[in-house]
Amino acid sequence: MTQYFISDLHFGDEFVRKIDKRPFDNLREMRETIISNWNNVVCQEDEVYILGDMFHKSIGQDEGLCILDRLNGHKFYIRGNHEEAIDNMDPRGVNRRLTILPNIASIKSNHWKIVMSHYPMISHENSFSRSNDKTIHLYGHVHDSIGEKICSTVRAEYLQADNLLYSINVGAMMKHMNYEPKTLEKLLETVIAEEGK
Helix, strand or coil: CCEEEEECCCECCHHHHHHCCCCCCCHHHHHHHHHHHHHHHCCCCCEEEECCCCECCCCCHHHHHHHHHHCCCEEEECCCCCCHHHHCCCHHHHHHHEEECCCEEEEEECCEEEEEECCCCCCCCCCCCCCCCCEEEEECCCCCCHHHHHHHHHHHHHHHCCCCCCEEECECCCCCCCCCCECHHHHHHHHHCCCCC
């Protein structure tokens, strides 16, 4: 069993497709590419942590549940700020397909404590402690926007001050995500290595 992470899939969201400059000609192509990318890396026994904003409000229950059924793995969900579609679905159908987690959740994985939320946090549990350098924060929400640039600047300043503030944006549109769930190891390799830590 492998654990994967992703956020901000935004199935059915034309505005996000355009504002993110997602490389898809239309929403159908975006949906099918994300599902294909997901299933190429995730097996049925794997766990996938989705950090919010999975569906646009235009996605109806039948389409939303169909998408969830097509995605491999055991799916865990942290609510984001675009949850109208999930809120309008029959909770019994959603709960058979997603395990809903608290807005801030944590798990242990390969000696790391992973703190997950939809929103970035300037600091999180143990982010200032030299005694625990095995905590990391995963988030979404800010896409590749000015908000992400602020988060990157804060991370760089903490690293220069020899503090440990490991945090990674797992939004699907981020270059290191390429519209597929990633393991923690892959995230650490491609993001923290780039920041020189």
